[in-house]
Amino acid sequence: MLNQHETQIRVRYQETDAQGRVHHANYFTYFEQGRVELLRAAGYDYRRLEAEGFLLVVSEISCQYYLPASYDDLLTLRTVTVAARGARVEHRYEVLRDGELLAVGRSVVACVTRSGKVTRLPKFLLPE
Numbered sequence: 275m276l277n278q279h280e281t282q283i284r285v286r287y288q289e290t291d292a293q294g295r296v297h298h299a300n301y302f303t304y305f306e307q308g309r310v311e312l313l314r315a316a317g318y319d320y321r322r323l324e325a326e327g328f329l330l331v332v333s334e335i336s337c338q339y340y341l342p343a344s345y346d347d348l349l350t351l352r353t354v355t356v357a358a359r360g361a362r363v364e365h366r367y368e369v370l371r372d373g374e375l376l377a378v379g380r381s382v383v384a385c386v387t388r389s390g391k392v393t394r395l396p397k398f399l400l401p402e
Contacts, residue, residue, distance in 0.1 A: 276316035276355070277401075281308060283349045295342040302335060305367045305379050308353030312365075318398060327387055328396055330363070334382040341376045343369070349376070358400050361385045361392050 283304055291297045309330075310320050323330070343349055349371055356364040367379035385395045 276312060278352065278354045279308070279312040279315045280350055280352045281311045283307065283351055285343055285345055285347045285349065287345050290345050294344050296344070296347075298337070298339065301337050301339075301369065301377055301379060304349070304351055304369065305335070305337075305353075305365070305381055308351045308367055309365060309381075309383070312353045312355070316398075323396075326396070328393070329386050329388065330383040331386055332381055333362070333384045335379070336381075337367075337377055337379040339377045341371075341374065343371060343376055347371050355401075356380075358395060361394055363395065363399060 285296055289296050289300045313320055313323070320330075349369055352368040352370065354366045354368075356366050358364075361384050362382055363385075364382050365380070367377075367381070368375060369377040369379075385393050385399075387393050
């Protein structure tokens with residue numbers, strides 16, 4: 275499994291609040307985008323994962339905010355796989371603008387079957 279991936283995100287107007295800043299909840303959407311793009315960069319996509327009967331559900335998520343982002347900012351989202359074992363994958367996220375750290379996030383996703391039963395991660399998600 276690929277350990278790290280960066281993707282660019284252009285802040286859209288509808289992602290901002292009345293102060294013109296990215297609303298805090300949108301960072302969780304960015305983190306999901308980072309996980310999906312990390313998987314894609316590793317040569318796998320989420321659609322295929324689901325077709326094979328695996329779902330990755332968020333069991334923990336958090337974000338620390340340092341500086342605001344605004345409409346039309348070009349952000350770099352760095353997604354790092356911290357650990358992958360058993361049925362869980364832990365990710366760390368860094369949101370940057372021109373190299374300046376705006377936010378840091380963390381999530382844990384659990385692998386489950388379509389019926390919701392916890393199951394081991396497929397081999398391609400495990401470290402080599």
